[in-house]
Amino acid sequence: MSTTTTAVPEKLWSGGKSPFKVEYGKLMMWYFLMSDAFTFGAFLIAYGTTRFATNGWPNPNEVFKSYPFAGENSHAPLVFVSIMTFILIISSVTMVLAVQAGQQMNKNKVVINLILTILGGAAFLSCQAWEWTHLFHEGAWWGRNPFMNADGTQSTTGFTNFFFTITGFHGFHVFSGVIINIVMLIMTLTDKFEKRGHYLMIEKAGLYWHFVDLVWVFVFTCFYLI
Amino acid sequence: MEHTAVAEHHGGGTKEVIKVTIILSVLTVIELALGFAMMGMEQGSSLKLAIKGTIVILMLAKAFYIVGYFMHLKHEVKNLIMTIVVPLLLFVWFITAFLFEGNSFKHLKNTYDPYKKELSTKKAEKKEETKEIKTEEKKKAVE
Structure with missing residues (x-):
């Protein structure tokens, strides 16, 4: 790609062609995702600032240590969240496959991969719903923090406030991503894209879905690992 | 095209x-x-x-x-x-500046507000007590 751009540098911006070589909607999706990245970035930086400004902080391994169908005193940190992470990665992979199938105009493959992606998104949302419910029953919510700091001192509500706000905002993104994918599936099944002659809409939905996966990489690291 | x-x-x-x-x-x-x-x-x-x-x-x-x-x-x-x-790339500056700021704020608070610092170094009450309070709160919420 770079060879063609360096070979004709003046011609690229001289009009008559698309200098970015992507269609309008895709470029706008990129710009939207950039603004969304700044929103999430602002949230996570606010979390980091508060954490740096506070004496003591809860140990994530003491907070996120349970999983469904386990007893009250189960101690399995990182296990459940790693499952959630892999679910999201795999659903991202099936989304790529759907996009590629769309480029090959292979309707059946698009449908199968979209369904798998939607299932992955729904599975992730279910995991998150379980985790929120579990934490709520432990007494955690906005403005309430039952967990002690790692050094045994009383902790502030900063931890739970940021956790529920940021994972909630991410979960809302996953939810809207699932809705978008369902719309894409309906449009594929009703042959909308076949009539248009291209599956470019799937690529835009794919960009959004990958972005959701990308944000989870950061949220997962910031809240569960570090 | x-x-x-x-x-x-x-x-x-x-x-x-x-x-x-x-x-x-x-x-x-x-x-x-x-x-x-x-x-x-x-x-x-x-x-x-x-x-x-x-x-x-x-x-x-x-x-x-x-x-x-x-x-x-x-x-x-x-x-x-x-x-x-x-x-x-703006994030590089955002992260550096804000984390630095947060850290500085913590040190200022600890230096000039010793009472608050003492509070934050106190060990938390036993878990059972807080649990009792929570269940009471829950009962109230249910009512």
Whole structure:
């Protein structure tokens, strides 16, 4: 790609062609995702600032240590969240496959991969719903923090406030991503894209879905690992 | 016309997807292994900080593979790559400035508000007491 751009540098911006070589909607999706990245970035930086400004902080391994169908005193940190992470990665992979199938105009493959992606998104949302419910029953919510700091001192509500706000905002993104994918599936099944002659809409939905996966990489690291 | 040109410039294909999937999984497994290794360590020890730094680097590597290959940015025109990536460099300054600021605020508070510092070093009450309060609150909420 770079060879063609360096070979004709003046011609690229001289009009008559698309200098970015992507269609309008895709470029706008990129710009939207950039603004969304700044929103999430602002949230996570606010979390980091508060954490740096506070004496003591809860140990994530003491907070996120349970999983469904386990007893009250189960101690399995990182296990459940790693499952959630892999679910999201795999659903991202099936989304790529759907996009590629769309480029090959292979309707059946698009449908199968979209369904798998939607299932992955729904599975992730279910995991998150379980985790929120579990934490709520432990007494955690906005403005309430039952967990002690790692050094045994009383902790502030900063931890739970940021956790529920940021994972909630991410979960809302996953939810809207699932809705978008369902719309894409309906449009594929009703042959909308076949009539248009291209599956470019799937690529835009794919960009959004990958972005959701990308944000989870950061949220997962910031809240569960570090 | 434009659409056919767009559809043509994709690299890699299924092989690339499989490769990137494996890389992402391996990076995640390494992250988790480091997370497990960190558990027994003392709070704030330098080894723990080093591991946390490593995890952040692995996180950035994962972000690179997702954006570059899954979101296809690596195969786009250089102009587009620059349009997306250069503004994001602002984050380098944001993170540095805000974390520095937060740390400074903590030190100022601890120096000039000793009462608050004393409060924050007090050990928390026993868990059972807080649990009782919680159940009382819950009962109230139910009523």
